Amino acid sequence: EAELYTEYKGVYLPKLTCSPQSLKYFEDFTFRPDDIIIATYPKSGTNWMQYMVSLITNDGDSTPVDTLSNSERAPWLELFQAIALNLEKRPSPRVLTTHMCYNMMPQSFFEAKPKVIYVMRNPKDVFTSYFHFHQIASFLVKPGSSSEFLHKFLDGKVSRGSWFDHIKSWLSADSNEQILYISYEELTADLKASVAKVAEFLEKRLDDEVMEKIAEKCLFNNMKENKVSNYSTTPIQFLDQTKTKFFRKGVVGDWKNLLAAEEAEHFDAVYTDKMKDVEYSFVWD
Ligand code: A3P
Numbered sequence: 001e002a003e004l005y006t007e008y009k010g011v012y013l014p015k016l017t018c019s020p021q022s023l024k025y026f027e028d029f030t031f032r033p034d035d036i037i038i039a040t041y042p043k044s045g046t047n048w049m050q051y052m053v054s055l056i057t058n059d060g061d062s063t064p065v066d067t068l069s070n071s072e073r074a075p076w077l078e079l080f081q082a083i084a085l086n087l088e089k090r091p092s093p094r095v096l097t098t099h100m101c102y103n104m105m106p107q108s109f110f111e112a113k114p115k116v117i118y119v120m121r122n123p124k125d126v127f128t129s130y131f132h133f134h135q136i137a138s139f140l141v142k143p144g145s146s147s148e149f150l151h152k153f154l155d156g157k158v159s160r161g162s163w164f165d166h167i168k169s170w171l172s173a174d175s176n177e178q179i180l181y182i183s184y185e186e187l188t189a190d191l192k193a194s195v196a197k198v199a200e201f202l203e204k205r206l207d208d209e210v211m212e213k214i215a216e217k218c219l220f221n222n223m224k225e226n227k228v229s230n231y232s233t234t235p236i237q238f239l240d241q242t243k244t245k246f247f248r249k250g251v252v253g254d255w256k257n258l259l260a261a262e263e264a265e266h267f268d269a270v271y272t273d274k275m276k277d278v279e280y281s282f283v284w285d
Pocket of ligand 1: 011040041042043044046048115125128129130132218219220221223246248249250251254272
């Protein structure tokens with residue numbers, strides 16, 4: 001861990017993608033009230049939401065959207081790639097992404113109070129997706145067996161820290177913040193209704209057929225085949241998709257194929273304990 005990760009405010013971050021310069025850039029970033037922030041714990045549907053929001057802000061026109069990757073169009077602010085994008089000069093509304101916890105956001109974020117879309121996913125599926133992702137991403141520590149990775153995940157000793165802390169931080173955000181909480185499971189259950197929900201939150205009026213078109217573009221198979229979104233041009237040294245694809249399965253409940261019954265029980269026990277003070281009713285509960 002020590003070799004690949006740096007500790008930032010008590011959370012592991014990959015050194016390869018979060019350099020001291022990029023963390024400084026993140027801390028000094030000037031937010032605007034009309035920015036659109038996508039906040040997630042990894043593997044919760046980040047890329048899905050980045051693409052959906054980009055299509056919504058472009059009135060469903062995929063031509064400009066598909067000229068840039070998610071990391072250029074809706075960059076992760078704390079990753080080194082963001083520095084070179086001249087975000088200060090971008091017209092509003094800028095679409096920005098972060099995997100940071102709420103309490104790790106910089107001062108300017110709390111002053112500008114931009115809209116935030118927080119995407120969450122059943123943590124057992126997050127764990128499963130993250131386990132597979134760790135086998136292909138060179139900036140992450142090799143996960144070991146699934147039971148080894150399970151202990152690290154439940155202890156928060158993984159890149160981006162504890163899932164529990166992450167979700168609790170965003171759920172306990174100041175009530176003056178404008179945050180839309182939406183789940184991966186909701187997106188899966190009804191993509192068009194989710195497009196409508198996100199568009200309404202962004203105060204974007206779209207015709208029914210435009211929303212239909214956006215939902216279609218956001219289908220798993222369409223994004224998987226889309227060269228701009230499927231990371232096929234990302235160098236193999238970063239992401240080795242010969243083992244498993246970034247667009248892996250895109251389903252709800254794949255944890256059942258990875259966790260043994262007693263591991264799932266252990267997961268649930270930890271979940272119940274760590275989430276006991278959280279009042280939010282999650283779709284997966
Ligand atoms: P799986 O590994 O379970 O397949 P993130 O973008 O936050 O890294 O999340 C990646 C996960 O979201 C992966 O989950 C990926 O397959 C899934 N995903 C991405 N786009 C999707 C889509 N259009 N429909 C369903 N799942 C999608």
